[in-house]
Amino acid sequence: MTVEDYNKSVNLYSDGIYRFILKNIKNQDEAKDIVQDVYEKLWVKSGDVSFDKVKSYLFSAAYHTMIDKIRKNKRITNISEYGEDIGFYSGTYNDLNEVLTEALDRLPGIQKSVILLRDYEGYSYKEIAEITNLSESQVKVYIYRGRLALKKYIGRLEVLV
Amino acid sequence: MIDINLNNYEKFALDFLEGNLSLAKRYAFLSFLKKNPDVEDDLKLLENINWSEDSFVFDEKINLKKQLVISDNKKSNFDELCIAKLENDLSEKENTLFTDYLRNNKLKFNEYKKYTYTVQRPDKSIVFNNKELIRRKQNSSLRKVYSIISVAATILLIVGLYFLINEQELVLQVANNYENSVKEEALIKADQSKRRIESSEIKIENKIKKISSKKDYETKPKPEQFKSDIRLEKANIKRANLLAKLQPKDIEITWSMKEIELFKPVSNSCYVVIDQSEYLSLSTFFRNKIKEKVGFKNERIGVFDVAKAGIDGVNSLFGLDMKLERTYTSEGDVDRTEFSSQLFAISTPSKNKN
Structure with missing residues (x-):
């Protein structure tokens, strides 16, 4: 990858990676650190990574760096945890985004990550599986469980809309 | 399906x-x-x-x-x-x-x-503001052009210098290094000869002085104890007269490479030995060769001189008319260095200019 390609990847993907990480860990400074770490890794490996694979490489590196940081900070004990009932929203609906954000934050980390990769970046099951080191079936299951939990949390839609 | x-x-x-x-x-x-x-x-x-x-x-x-x-x-x-x-x-x-x-x-x-509603929509207002920190500087195209020109110029200069000095001479010079031991021996012999000649000259001068005062000596009464000394002295004077008539013989040392003159006659009677170690180094050889070919008067040769020599060599080789020149201030300091050819010309101010 040339310097031009590298800088192009900064323009194209750094915002997306930052958003993805920030949504997951809710800490701007750490999210920025992770983005910088990831691009530093990319620069070191720039000879091995072609431009058409760079997005996948960046998100994969960002995801794993984030997991390492989370484990280090002991924010959550088990990232692979699933099946947790996130409950349902019992307040009054003022802002759908607010409710969705809250719902998303209640999801287990892995479910949140795969849903964000799917919705934010439009990755296929296979690509998400590569990024997260899961099987395609696991990705499908996590997405299914995550959406089901989010839908349950939203609860009574008629009040919202 | x-x-x-x-x-x-x-x-x-x-x-x-x-x-x-x-x-x-x-x-x-x-x-x-x-x-x-x-x-x-x-x-x-x-x-x-x-x-x-x-x-x-x-x-x-x-x-x-x-x-x-x-x-x-x-x-x-x-x-x-x-x-x-x-x-x-x-x-x-x-x-x-x-x-x-x-x-x-x-x-x-x-x-x-x-x-x-469970589908997440990215919040486009969230952006990564530190992009400048992770961007890498790119080599400008101008810099690349300079690099290419530098390489081409270097190659041209080397070709020019090579042409200027002549391939055969280079080969001879390199081969001559193998003969260093032989030359050293010759130098020692030459040095000994020189000393002998100098010693003879001093003796001759002394004897001549004695001969000139001979008459005074003979008119005075001769003490007995000096009789034998006088005989010996007479014999010495005879020998000295003979030595005085001798002319120093030209020592001619013939080398396979005439350009390297280890001995230069400065008079009929003595020879000067040029410092061998300095003269035989490749840098000295190049320096003298450039001086000889291009006609520099300065003792020290700088990068400019080498470059000028190289360009002259390229001109001779390819029949071009490239010029490398310096302009000087009224105080005599170097003002600018200018290069001109049919394709392009460069002028750069001197770094040492105040």
Whole structure:
């Protein structure tokens, strides 16, 4: 990858990676650190990574760096945890985004990550599986469980809309 | 697309009855049955077969069986279908069927709508502001051009210098290094000869002085104790007179390389030995060669001189008219260095200019 390609990847993907990480860990400074770490890794490996694979490489590196940081900070004990009932929203609906954000934050980390990769970046099951080191079936299951939990949390839609 | 036909439908039939077919296969099998009513009749017969004499019946079959798209019973796969639709995992036919179902069922449609809200929309206002920190500087195209020009110029200069100095001379110079030991020996001998000549000259001068004062000496009374000394002195004077008549013989040392002159006659009577170690070094050789060819007067030769020599060499080699010149201030300091050729010209101020 040339310097031009590298800088192009900064323009194209750094915002997306930052958003993805920030949504997951809710800490701007750490999210920025992770983005910088990831691009530093990319620069070191720039000879091995072609431009058409760079997005996948960046998100994969960002995801794993984030997991390492989370484990280090002991924010959550088990990232692979699933099946947790996130409950349902019992307040009054003022802002759908607010409710969705809250719902998303209640999801287990892995479910949140795969849903964000799917919705934010439009990755296929296979690509998400590569990024997260899961099987395609696991990705499908996590997405299914995550959406089901989010839908349950939203609860009574008629009040919202 | 699953192709179920009269040749392969049997393997799907049993799975269909047992509820083991996937949604897509189930739909395909039902389509096949519609097109083939005979097979459908056969299958109905199969469904009614009493497989065991005891006729144990599992009453919950209906709950185990998967429905083509949806069903109103409690074990419906409605949620699965909603998510599959959101994720674009339904086939075209499944999607059409499910969409029709939702259109005709408002309650279910509202349920599905809840799922649509679970799709996350990226907040474009969140951006990474430190892009400049992670960007890498690019080599400008101008810098690349300079690099290419530098390499080309270096090659040209080397070719020029090579041409200027002559390949044969270089080879001889390198070969001459192997003869250093022989030359050293010759130098020692030459040095000894020089000393002998100098010593002889001093002696001759002394003897001449004595000869000139000889008359005074002979007129004075001679003490007996000096008689033998006088005889000896007379013999020495005779020898000295003979030595005085001798002319120093030219020492001619012939080298395979005439350009390297280790000995230079400065007079008839003595030779000067040029410092051998300095002269024999390759840098000294180049320096002297450049001086000789280009006619520099300065003792020290700098990069400019070498470059100028190289360009002269290139000019001679290719018949070009490139020029490398310096302009000077009124105080005599170097003002600018200018290079000009038919293609382009460069002028750069002197770094040492105040």
